[in-house]
Amino acid sequence: MSIDKMSPTQTNQKILQSTSVMSLGTMLSRILGFVRDIIFAKFFGTALGADAFVVAFRIPNLFRDIIGEGAANSSFVPVMTEYKENRPEELKEFLNAVFLWAVRVLVVITIIGVLCAPLIIRAIAPGLASAPERLELAANLTRIMFPYLIFIGLTALFSAIQFTFGSFTMPALGPCLLNIALIVSTLMAVWWMKQPVYGLAIGVVVGGLLQLWFQWRPLKKHGVVFRWPRTINHEGVKRVGKLLMPRILGTAVYQLNIFIDTICASLSSIVGPGAISAIYYANRLVFLPLGVFGVALAVASLPVFSRYALVDNKEEFKKTLVFSLQNIIFVMLPMTVFFCLLARPIIRVIFQRGAFDVYSTIITSDALFFFSLGLIGYGGVKILVTAFHALQDTKTPVKVAVMALVVNAALNGILMFPMKLSGIALASSISAFVNITVLAVLLEKRLGIFLPSLRGFLLKIIVPALGQGLVVWAFWRWLFPVPEILRLVIVFVLGSTVYWFIAHLCKFEQPKAIIESLFAKCMK
16 A cells, blocks of 8 residues: 555554564664674773774765765655656666666775775874874774775665665664674684784675675565666666755765764863773664664655655645654653663673773763763654655755754864863764754744644653653662662663553553554564
């Protein structure tokens, strides 16, 4: 059944079912990612090799997000949706032309990245230049990992094709392969290599190749077989390109926020040593719920938004938007409570062993506390940006992102002196809420009023969050004799149960809807 023929309830159920598939796959990937990070922290901690690898790996990840995953979804899916629905006879030619252009662009950027690695490192982490051995190590790791961009960029394109066909399972499971490759490569490198961090870089490339193979295989069942196109100057490719350029700028601005944090964190004389790695570990935890649910919900919502935009159904578009934002708030708020109240023991239990010492735990938990304050903002921005992209407006999110970038940079400069690393994390959270507020106001002007329902939802959801917080705070102290890891599990289960129960008593739709969507998906 097509989306325009579904009732609002059926549409929401479809979104939640797709989200549940993405969330389960992402959860498995994140679990493997934490195993990877625990092993990484044990052998590398927040020392020289860790900082160099984190900086080097961030560079191909930057380009992956700019021209790969984010851009592929937001600029490609709306156009492919139109071909699939209205001009199916042209769909294969369109896909062939897009594929050829993707290969060309990815190869060219990879070659430039390999040749300019030292210059790029100096630009994004100037603090590393003070130690030539750290700069050389980071540059060498960058050269090794840059081909990963080709594999993951094409993987993103293949995943976006599956999203348009309503298939989410394989894209959700694909990232697990990267984490498995990194786990294996880390253990092998530590045992057999003199400089084991190079083994991690090789593992990144192998993981990218495995993901590409994993996403290429399912395309055949959708009838997608790539051939040399009749023309590379396809009209659909030009439309994707027009949407892509502002999207690239928008993602570049978002990544600049991360690099501003990296630049500030590399100034160890101000924020202290090990800050780059501490930000990495803290972000890994913050982006667990964001990746498991927030990103999954945005991906699942994009085809629905695109379909409503195609038929100019603003009312259903707004209802889907409000539904998605309410779900973001419902899931991210309790995670914010957990991270704020239990940041120190969470970091201690997960990472503190081997080279990851007490100092590493202190600075990482401080970063986690302040980053987690922005969880609702981070998740909400993804939904709102997805809505703009479905409307084929990729310019407005760029303008707003630039403003948020300026706010983040200014706050970094102000807060990192008195608060050190915590100031960098707090600046990111504040800029996220500036971003979401401006985007929401602008989108309301375009679609009509929808914000009052969100304000009411926010005020009401505070009740179960307060109940959860009181239970977490009380039981954490009451269970003091219990081993810390067991305490965390007990308190997490109790807090989640209380939050869910109070939300049910307050007649929130989310508890029932999420359970029904998971049950319906499992029964298929």
